[in-house]
Amino acid sequence: MFKKIVEPSFGDTDGLKHVNNNVIGKWFELGRNDLFRFFTPDLNLDYENWKLIMLRTEYDFLGQIYYGEKVEIRTYVYKVGNSSFTTYHEAYQNDELKAKGKSIVVHYNFIKQESVPIPNDIKEKLNEHLIEEGI
Template identity: 60%
Template structure:
């Protein structure tokens, strides 16, 4: 499991004085950076080198989050397929689960415009973060 701590910025709040819903997408993306490095170690965003494409995201908002308190983002892999994998995220503030979400990422060759099998070496790294959600 990967963990990061995010300190909310003033600009992350909305008119109701809590963390804006769209901010969660940014925080979860930030939490995926170590996983992106499995595929593109230098995070080079050039068309020829980037190896992932996102095909789905989903979010469940379980409670409000507020400015002034750090948010702990937990990230893990919930499923690994032949060409894709699913990341799961949790946002915790003050010891309470406030939001959760998932993203489906596909190993993709932008030059050939098609998905590719996840190499065994990368699959092994992904499996180190695999969590069986049924047992949790």
């Protein structure tokens, strides 16, 4: 599991005085950076070197998140396949689970425009962060 602490900015809030639901995707993306480093250690977004593409994301909002209080983002690996892996994320504020979600990320060759198998050494690293079934 990886943890990141984010501090909601004033601009993250909306007219209902809570963090807008569109922000959670950005925060969960920050949580995936540690996993992205397994594929591109320097996170260089050079077209020839970037190796991942997003296939799907989904989020469940369980409670409101407010400005002025830090949020802890927890990132796990839920499943590792041949050429893709699924992440699982949680957002906590004041020790309460406020949002959770999953994403499917594909190991991808942008030059050939096709998915490619995840190398075994990276699969091993991903598997070190697996979360238990039943989430």
